Amino acid sequence: MKEILKKAQKEHYAVGAFNFSTAEILKAIVAAAKELKSPIIAATSEGEGKFFGWREAVAMVEVWRHATGLPIILNLDHGKSLAMIKKVVAAGYNAVHFDGSGLPYAQNLTETCDVVKYIREVEKTFDRQIIVEGELGYLRGASSLHKEKLEIKESDLTSPEQALDFVERTGVDSLAIVIGNAHGVFKAGEEKLHLRRLAEIKEAVGDKVFLVLHGGSGIPAGDVKKAIELGIVKVNINTELRLAYKAGLDKELAEHPDETTPYKLLESSFEEVKKVVEEKIKLFGSENKV
Numbered sequence: 001m002k003e004i005l006k007k008a009q010k011e012h013y014a015v016g017a018f019n020f021s022t023a024e025i026l027k028a029i030v031a032a033a034k035e036l037k038s039p040i041i042a043a044t045s046e047g048e049g050k051f052f053g054w055r056e057a058v059a060m061v062e063v064w065r066h067a068t069g070l071p072i073i074l075n076l077d078h079g080k081s082l083a084m085i086k087k088v089v090a091a092g093y094n095a096v097h098f099d100g101s102g103l104p105y106a107q108n109l110t111e112t113c114d115v116v117k118y119i120r121e122v123e124k125t126f127d128r129q130i131i132v133e134g135e136l137g138y139l140r141g142a143s144s145l146h147k148e149k150l151e152i153k154e155s156d157l158t159s160p161e162q163a164l165d166f167v168e169r170t171g172v173d174s175l176a177i178v179i180g181n182a183h184g185v186f187k188a189g190e191e192k193l194h195l196r197r198l199a200e201i202k203e204a205v206g207d208k209v210f211l212v213l214h215g216g217s218g219i220p221a222g223d224v225k226k227a228i229e230l231g232i233v234k235v236n237i238n239t240e241l242r243l244a245y246k247a248g249l250d251k252e253l254a255e256h257p258d259e260t261t262p263y264k265l266l267e268s269s270f271e272e273v274k275k276v277v278e279e280k281i282k283l284f285g286s287e288n289k290v
């Protein structure tokens with residue numbers, strides 16, 4: 001599992017982490033990856049996983065791995081407690097993101113250390129490999145369409161010195177950073193990345209950790225490309241998939257108001273989500289990397 005990200009780090013591309021909460025969204029993500037021969041990370045937030053079912057998500061990803069031969073990592077996105085992490089690890093998730101970024105730094109450190117310690121024990125006891133991601137910086141927004149303007153303060157950004165300290169003291173495999181990114185898509189103006197800050201963080205942490213960009217939706221493609229050149233190896237995409245899903249469903253309902261067959265109603269949603277994933281895979285450079 002870790003080799004998937006190591007290869008991306010070495011070859012300077014990023015693996016997309018795509019959120020799903022229904023079977024056809026997962027199917028669309030996998031279909032896009034299969035067509036483009038790309039490794040992928042399928043992710044659920046706490047809410048998405050609860051809706052889908054934790055063991056059900058593990059079982060379905062396993063089925064898709066067998067069916068396609070693709071490397072697919074199943075990741076918990078924004079786990080907020082050790083209890084939640086334990087739950088998904090027991091279910092069989094391959095990767096966990098513990099988000100302590102809302103906590104004071106010292107507490108984020110302590111709680112992330114507890115998570116990493118637990119993960120390493122599980123890895124040793126059960127001969128499993130689990131990727132653990134921590135987070136530093138103030139990441140604004142939620143995975144939806146925002147009408148208000150996004151304002152990111154300098155103080156929200158991840159500090160390079162703190163990033164190095166955090167990585168060395170916690171031993172996380174991956175680190176989510178804030179460099180001007182935010183969750184969601186903002187109607188009033190695109191998000192601009194602070195690429196210089198990213199370069200400074202990369203300079204500080206080197207290859208000790210996989211750098212992760214959350215809130216990949218709504219960031220101009222050029223900025224995402226540069227961020228990957230500068231060392232980002234995982235980019236999270238959720239909102240754009242949600243918007244594509246909704247647009248597809250709206251279209252079907254408008255064009256065929258009397259249709260009652262679910263798989264026909266969901267056909268456009270499937271196609272729209274798949275299209276977004278394909279675009280992102282090409283943008284991230286993970287095409288033909290399996």
Ligand SMILES: [Zn+2]
Binds near residue numbers: 077183215
């Ligand atoms: Zn996120």
